[in-house]
Amino acid sequence: MKILVPLKRVPDADTKIRVKPDGSGIETDGVKFSVNPFDAIALEEALRLKEKFGDIETVVASIGEEACAEQLRTGLAMGADRAVLIRSDADLDPRAVAQVLAALFRREQPGLVLMGKQAIDDDSNQCGQMLAALLGLGQATFVSKLELLDHASRARCGRETDAGLETVTVTLPAVLTTDLRLNEPRYVSVPGILKAKKKPLEVLPLTDFCAGAVSRTKLLRLEAPPHRQAGARVRSVDELLDKLRHEAKVI
Template sequence: MKIMVTIKRVIDYAVKIRVKPDKTGVVTQNVKMSMNPFCEIALEEALRIRESGLASEVIAVSMGPSQSIDTLRTGLAMGADRGIHVEANHSLYPLSVAKILKKLVEIEKPGLLILGKQAIDDDCNQTGQMIAGLLNWPQGTFASKVVLDKEKQVATVDREVDDGIETLSLNLPAVITTDLRLNQPRYATLPNIMKAKSKPIKKFTPEELNVEIKSDLEIVEVTEPPKRKSGVIVSSVDELIDKLKNEANVI
């Protein structure tokens, strides 16, 4: 069985985000870009499944400008067997990504698709659900534990929901999206970085896959969250209650 994993190149989690002066988006020039942390977790899970003998190959997919290849190389250095780069120089929205992914699934025929639950740049949290819909595959989102039964062709997925842990049983092929506590991703070791250099990366364009890129969304404005005001020290409980009532309007 093949596992397909999507990995997205985003502004590094630890970078302080700056909004462009014209409010059309955030500054990405001269900013450190890295693999989306949830995608890292998705890839780690796929690698663990392969290492336990339940899958034969892990294919990493990334969509975006040519620099996405760097992110794919990171994925290959972590241990993915090969990469697919879909070159797109415009913004891609979840539905377009899901449509492209559907085409790739038709070509590669993986038995399992693992995605991060969301990307930390747009926080959409839609692609996994959409691709499951398009493929008509069962989905286990926000996975905190994944157990595969090869014989029965079933994946058991624990999900962290408000009431506790929900356990789902999915027939394969299936879509899984990963939550933060699923695993701790490995580091890229030097021997694996070296090996990654010779691993193949296949390139497609959306046109080659017959997917028309369009969006029903328009970004109106991007602004910074309001700055936190400095605190005040109150002199008495009465003053605190008065402020909570009349200034903060919370009680």
């Protein structure tokens, strides 16, 4: 079986996000970029399935600028077998990304797509579900437990919903999106980095690959959220209860 894992290049989770004064985007000077943490969890799961079952090829893919190759190299260093970079300098919305991934799916014919439930930059949480719809495949979102059943023809997935854990089975191929608790991604090792240099990283121009993928979302401006003012310090429980009862009137 082949597992396709899309990896998005995003500002590192520990970065302090600052909006540019002209509102055109966020400051990227000096910002460290990483693999979207949920995508790293997806790749970790693919690698664990490969270690368990053996005959699995893991393919990582990214869509975007030349620099996305860094995140693909990280994926290869973690243990992915090969990488595909679909080059584009356009801002693509989730629908456009899903269209590109659908084209990649048709080319690669994987048995499973594993991807993060959301990217921590755009926070949309749409791509996997749209991809599944475009391909007419089943989906399981927010997966925190995964087990392949019946010779990898089905997957049993634990899903983190607002009400608690839900378990479903999904016919494969399917698109599964990963939640935080599925696993803890491995660190990249030095031998892993050395091996990654010899692994194939194919670069395809988006315009050749999926020319119709155009964003329908237009960013007019970005702004910092209104700053919440720090309030008062209280010295005791009595003072706190008094303020909550008589000043804020919330209890």
